[in-house]
Amino acid sequence: MRAALVTLGVILCAVPLFAHEGPEGEIEELTERMKRNGETASLLTERAIEYRVIGKLPEATKDLELALAFAPDSIGAHRELARVLFLGGKANEAIAIIVRGLAVKTNEPSDLASLRMLRAEIYRSQNENKKALEDCDAGLRLHKQNPEWYLLRSDIQKRLKAHKERLAGLDEGIRETGAGVLEIERIETQLDAGQWNAALPLIEAELRDSRIKSSWLIRRARALIGLGKKAEAETDLKNAFEEIAKRLNPKNPDVPLLLDKALVHELLGEKKDALRAYEEARDKGATDSVNDRIKALLETPEK
Amino acid sequence: MNIVWRTEGPMDPVVRYGKEQGTLDKEVRGAVVRASLGGNGTPVLPKWEPLRTPANLALPKLHSAPVGTFQYEVKLKDLETETTYFYAVYNGGKRLTEDDGSFRFTTHPKSGSDRPVRFWVIGDGGTGRSEQAAVHDAMRKTVESEKHPLDFWLHVGDMAYTTGRDNEFQSRFFEMYDSTLRNKVCWPAMGNHEGFNANGKTGVGPYYDAYVTPTRAEAGGVASGTEAYYSFDYANVHFICLDSHDLSRKPGDPMASWLKADLEKAKADWLIAFWHHPPYTKGSHDSDKETDLTEMRKLIMPICEAGGVDVVLTGHSHIYERSMLMDGAYGTPTFADNVILDDGDGDPDGDGAYRKSKGIHAHEGTVQVVTGNAGATLGRNGTMPVMRRIILEHGGVLVDVKGDTLTGRMINRDGAESDLFSVVKRGKVTPTRLTLPWVPAEYKKPDIALKGVGGPSVDRKVLIAPGAEWQFTFDQPVRGKEWTQPVFPAEGWKRGPAGFGYGKLPFRTDVREMRRKATVLYARSEFRIEQVDRVTELGLEIDFSDAFIAYINGNEVIRSGVGRSSGRNAQNIKVREQKGPQFFALPDALKILKDGVNVLSIEAHNSSAEKVDFLLSPTLLLED
Ligand SMILES: [Fe+2]
Numbered sequence: 041m042r043a044a045l046v047t048l049g050v051i052l053c054a055v056p057l058f059a060h061e062g063p064e065g066e067i068e069e070l071t072e073r074m075k076r077n078g079e080t081a082s083l084l085t086e087r088a089i090e091y092r093v094i095g096k097l098p099e100a101t102k103d104l105e106l107a108l109a110f111a112p113d114s115i116g117a118h119r120e121l122a123r124v125l126f127l128g129g130k131a132n133e134a135i136a137i138i139v140r141g142l143a144v145k146t147n148e149p150s151d152l153a154s155l156r157m158l159r160a161e162i163y164r165s166q167n168e169n170k171k172a173l174e175d176c177d178a179g180l181r182l183h184k185q186n187p188e189w190y191l192l193r194s195d196i197q198k199r200l201k202a203h204k205e206r207l208a209g210l211d212e213g214i215r216e217t218g219a220g221v222l223e224i225e226r227i228e229t230q231l232d233a234g235q236w237n238a239a240l241p242l243i244e245a246e247l248r249d250s251r252i253k254s255s256w257l258i259r260r261a262r263a264l265i266g267l268g269k270k271a272e273a274e275t276d277l278k279n280a281f282e283e284i285a286k287r288l289n290p291k292n293p294d295v296p297l298l299l300d301k302a303l304v305h306e307l308l309g310e311k312k313d314a315l316r317a318y319e320e321a322r323d324k325g326a327t328d329s330v331n332d333r334i335k336a337l338l339e340t341p342e343k
Numbered sequence: 344m345n346i347v348w349r350t351e352g353p354m355d356p357v358v359r360y361g362k363e364q365g366t367l368d369k370e371v372r373g374a375v376v377r378a379s380l381g382g383n384g385t386p387v388l389p390k391w392e393p394l395r396t397p398a399n400l401a402l403p404k405l406h407s408a409p410v411g412t413f414q415y416e417v418k419l420k421d422l423e424t425e426t427t428y429f430y431a432v433y434n435g436g437k438r439l440t441e442d443d444g445s446f447r448f449t450t451h452p453k454s455g456s457d458r459p460v461r462f463w464v465i466g467d468g469g470t471g472r473s474e475q476a477a478v479h480d481a482m483r484k485t486v487e488s489e490k491h492p493l494d495f496w497l498h499v500g501d502m503a504y505t506t507g508r509d510n511e512f513q514s515r516f517f518e519m520y521d522s523t524l525r526n527k528v529c530w531p532a533m534g535n536h537e538g539f540n541a542n543g544k545t546g547v548g549p550y551y552d553a554y555v556t557p558t559r560a561e562a563g564g565v566a567s568g569t570e571a572y573y574s575f576d577y578a579n580v581h582f583i584c585l586d587s588h589d590l591s592r593k594p595g596d597p598m599a600s601w602l603k604a605d606l607e608k609a610k611a612d613w614l615i616a617f618w619h620h621p622p623y624t625k626g627s628h629d630s631d632k633e634t635d636l637t638e639m640r641k642l643i644m645p646i647c648e649a650g651g652v653d654v655v656l657t658g659h660s661h662i663y664e665r666s667m668l669m670d671g672a673y674g675t676p677t678f679a680d681n682v683i684l685d686d687g688d689g690d691p692d693g694d695g696a697y698r699k700s701k702g703i704h705a706h707e708g709t710v711q712v713v714t715g716n717a718g719a720t721l722g723r724n725g726t727m728p729v730m731r732r733i734i735l736e737h738g739g740v741l742v743d744v745k746g747d748t749l750t751g752r753m754i755n756r757d758g759a760e761s762d763l764f765s766v767v768k769r770g771k772v773t774p775t776r777l778t779l780p781w782v783p784a785e786y787k788k789p790d791i792a793l794k795g796v797g798g799p800s801v802d803r804k805v806l807i808a809p810g811a812e813w814q815f816t817f818d819q820p821v822r823g824k825e826w827t828q829p830v831f832p833a834e835g836w837k838r839g840p841a842g843f844g845y846g847k848l849p850f851r852t853d854v855r856e857m858r859r860k861a862t863v864l865y866a867r868s869e870f871r872i873e874q875v876d877r878v879t880e881l882g883l884e885i886d887f888s889d890a891f892i893a894y895i896n897g898n899e900v901i902r903s904g905v906g907r908s909s910g911r912n913a914q915n916i917k918v919r920e921q922k923g924p925q926f927f928a929l930p931d932a933l934k935i936l937k938d939g940v941n942v943l944s945i946e947a948h949n950s951s952a953e954k955v956d957f958l959l960s961p962t963l964l965l966e967d
Contacts, residue, residue, distance in 0.1 A: 063628075077876060077934075093635055094634065154542070185546060186546070187569055191600075219567060220601060221601045221604060251607060251703070252650070292645060294648070295646075325593060325594065326594055330595075
C-alpha cells in the first residue's frame with residue numbers, strides 16, 4: 041500500500057498541478073479550474089472570498105458581479121458583493137445590491153435578515169440611524185437567534201438616545217439567545233439612561249463573580265458618580281486603574297484594556313490621558329465608536 | 344448530554360441509557376429537530392411525497408442532506424458527574440444501535456476538580472483519504488496502549504472538504520471518525536471550508552446541522568448566545584472556542600466582547616483557546632500576509648494574553664508548528680525578538696518545561712500549536728521565527744493536564760511521538776523577555792520541480808483503486824462502441840479484480856486462456872463523482888502490455904500504442920518496451936464526467952497472440 045502511494049506521488053508531479061498554498065494558491069487553482077470547466081457562481085464566489093482575504097477588493101467585486109449574473113437568485117452572492125463594496129467605501133452601491141437581494145424569493149428568512157442587518161450597518165456608518173433602526177427591527181423579526189444583531193440595534197438606539205426601546209430590545213435578545221454580552225449591554229444601557237439604582241445591584245453581583253474586576257469597577261464608578269458619591273467612585277476608579285496597569289502589556293497593550301484605561305481617565309477628569317489612550321486604542325484596531333468618544337471628549341471643556 | 348442521529352424516513356425516536364451495558368433502565372423520548380424534504384426545486388421521489396405534510400415541512404431544514412433525511416435529538420438531563428453511561432437508540436421498541444458497549448459517554452467531572460484531563464486535537468483532516476484514517480488510528484492505538492482513554496476531542500476546523508456540504512460531512516467526517524464519535528464528545532471550531540456553506544451569523548448550514556454546542560453556558564463560562572463561539576469547563580481547564588472565519592474580530596464587536604467577558608469570569612487553573620486560523624504560521628498559509636490570520640494575531644491575541652490564556656490551538660495551515668513560550672507578538676511581520684519568554688524546547692527531559700506562576704496571570708506566556716496536519720496535503724512556505732518545532736508530518740496532538748502540568752505530544756500517523764512539550768504552573772515566576780532568542784533555521788523552499796515530490800497540495804482521490812473489481816471479457820463478441828456506453832448489459836462478461844494478465848507481469852486475475860486465442864481484452868468499471876464542477880484533474884495510472892484505448896462514458900479519452908481504429912479493427916499495435924505504470928492526464932475527460940455514476944472502459948491489446956506476457960492494470964485518480 042505504501043509503495044503504491046509513493047509511486048503515485050512521483051508520477052503525479054509529471055503533470056502540471058496547482059498546489060493551493062494560501063489564498064494566492066487557492067485563487068490560482070480556482071482560476072485554472074474555471075479555465076478548464078467554465079465559470080460557475082459557486083467557484084466565482086469562492087475566489088472572491090479569497091480575494092477579499094488578501095484585500096483585493098476590485099477583483100472580489102468583479103467575481104461577485106459575475107457570480108450574480110450566473111445565479112441572480114443567490115442571496116449569499118448579493119450579501120458578499122454588498123459587503124465587499126461597503127468595505128471598499130462604496131456604501132451606496134452596496135445598498136443598491138442589497139435592495140436587489142431583498143427582492144429575491146427565498147425560504148430561508150435568515151438570509152434576508154442578514155441582508156437587512158448589513159444595510160443597517162451601512163446606514164449607521166452614514167449616520168442614517170433611523171433607517172438603520174428600521175432595518176434592524178425588520179431583520180430581527182426574521183431571525184432572532186443572533187446576539188450580534190441585538191447589539192447592533194442597541195448601538196443604533198444608543199445613538200438615537202432611545203433608551204427605553206433599547207432596554208426592551210435587549211430584554212428580547214436575552215430571552216431569545218441568553219447571550220452574556222447582551223446582559224452586559226443591558227447594564228450599560230441602564231447607566232446611559234441614568235438608572236443608577238437599578239444598575240448598582242446587578243454590577244455588585246457581577247463584581248463578586250469576576251476574576252478580572254476593572255470593567256465592573258468602572259461601571260460601578262459610573263453609577264456612584266451618578267448618585268453623587270464621588271469619593272467612592274474615585275476609589276473604584278483607582279483600583280480599576282491598578283488592575284489594568286498590571287495586565288497591560290507594556291509593549292503591545294490590548295484594545296479593550298486601553299478603552300477601559302481611557303474611560304478611567306475620562307471619569308477622573310484627566311482629559312489628556314484619556315485622549316491619548318483612546319487614540320492608541322483607535323490605532324490598534326478599536327471599532328469606529330472610539331472616534332465618537334474622542335470627538336465627544338474634544339468637545340467637553342477641561343475640568 | 345445531547346445525542347444526535349439521522350435516519351432515512353421518520354421513526355419513533357427513543358433513547359435508553361443506564362450505567363451498565365446490560366441495564367439500560369432509563370428511557371427518554373426524542374424529537375425530530377430537522378428534516379430534508381425537498382423544496383427550492385429539488386426533485387422529490389414519489390415515496391417521500393406523503394411525508395411532505397405541513398408539520399414536517401415546518402421543521403427546520405437540513406442544509407444539503409438527501410431528501411428523506413430526518414435528524415433526531417435527545418437531551419439527557421440530570422446525569423451524575425464523571426459517570427459513564429451506556430445508551431442505545433430505538434425506533435419505538437426496536438433497537439437500532441449495536442449492543443457492543445461502544446455506544447457510551449462519560450459526563451464531565453465537577454468544574455474545578457483536580458482530576459487528570461486528556462484530549463486529542465486535530466485540524467484540517469476532512470479529506471476522506473488514507474492519511475486521515477492513519478492519524479485517527481495512530482491516536483486510538485496510542486491511548487489504547489497507554490490504557491488512558493480520551494475524555495473528549497477538539498477539531499479546529501476544515502473537517503469536511505471541500506465546501507462543508509452535507510455529503511462531505513458524511514463521508515469525510517462522520518464515517519471517518521465513527522468509532523470515536525459515538526463515545527467521545529467532539530468540540531468543534533468552524534473552518535473556512537465548512538464556511539462555504541455555513542454562516543456564523545445565522546447559524547445555518549451543514550456545520551450547524553451537525554453539532555450542538557452550548558449557547559447558554561450549559562457547560563460553564565459566559566453564555567455566548569450563539570453556536571458560532573462558546574466556552575466550557577472540564578475539570579480544572581476552561582476552554583474557549585472562537586469562530587475565526589466569518590465574524591468580526593474587532594474589539595468592541597460581539598465576539599471579542601464576549602471573549603473579554605468570558606475571560607473576566609474564568610477561574611480555572613488552565614485556559615485553553617482554540618479556533619481555525621492560526622495567528623502565527625508559515626506552513627501552507629502565511630500569517631504575515633493573510634488578513635484572517637493577521638487579525639487573529641493583532642486583535643484577538645492581545646485579549647487572550649491579557650486574560651491569561653496558556654495555550655492556543657489552531658489549524659488551517661497544513662503543517663505542525665509549535666511555538667516557544669511567547670507573549671505580545673501582535674505586529675506584522677512576526678519577529679521573535681522581545682516576545683519570547685523561554686526559548687527552550689519545553690521538553691521536560693530536554694531544556695525543561697515552560698514555567699508560569701500558579702493560577703492565571705496576564706502576559707506570562709502562551710504556547711501556540713498549529714495542527715492543521717490531520718489529513719490534508721502538507722505544505723510549508725517558510726519559517727515562523729517564534730516556532731520551536733516545525734514538522735511536516737501528518738498527525739494530531741494529545742494533551743494531558745495533570746494538576747499543575749500540561750503536556751502536549753504530537754502523535755504522527757505512524758504512532759510516533761514527534762514533539763513533546765510541557766508547561767508547569769507553580770509558585771511565582773517573573774517573566775523576562777529575551778532580546779535575542781533562539782530562532783529556527785531559515786527554510787529554503789525547494790525548486791518547483793522538486794515541490795511535487797511529496798504529492799501535490801490538492802485533494803487527490805482514488806476513483807478506481809488498483810485491485811478494484813471490473814467486468815471483463817476476451818471471448819464474447821464485441822462490436823462497435825456500445826460496450827463503452829454507461830448503460831451496457833455486458834452479458835456473459837466475467838468479474839474480477841484488476842490487473843488482468845498472464846506471464847511474468849504482476850496480475851491478480853489470470854487470463855492465460857486468452858493466449859493464442861485473442862489479442863484484445865475489454866474491461867469496464869463504474870466510479871462515482873460527487874461534485875463534477877470541483878474536479879481539476881483526472882488521471883489514469885496504468886500498467887499495460889502492449890497497448891490500450893480508454894473511454895469514459897462512451898467517449899475515447901486516451902490511447903497508447905494503438906495506431907488506428909479500435910477493437911478487432913485496431914491497427915499498428917506497438918510493442919511496449921517500458922516497464923511499470925505510466926501516468927496519463929485526461930484533460931478532455933472533464934467535460935464528459937457527470938455527477939453520480941460514470942463508466943471507465945478500456946480495451947487492452949497485445950501485440951501478438953503468441954506473446955508470453957499480457958497485462959492491463961489501471962487506476963483512476965482525481966484531483967479536486
Ligand atoms: Fe482552512
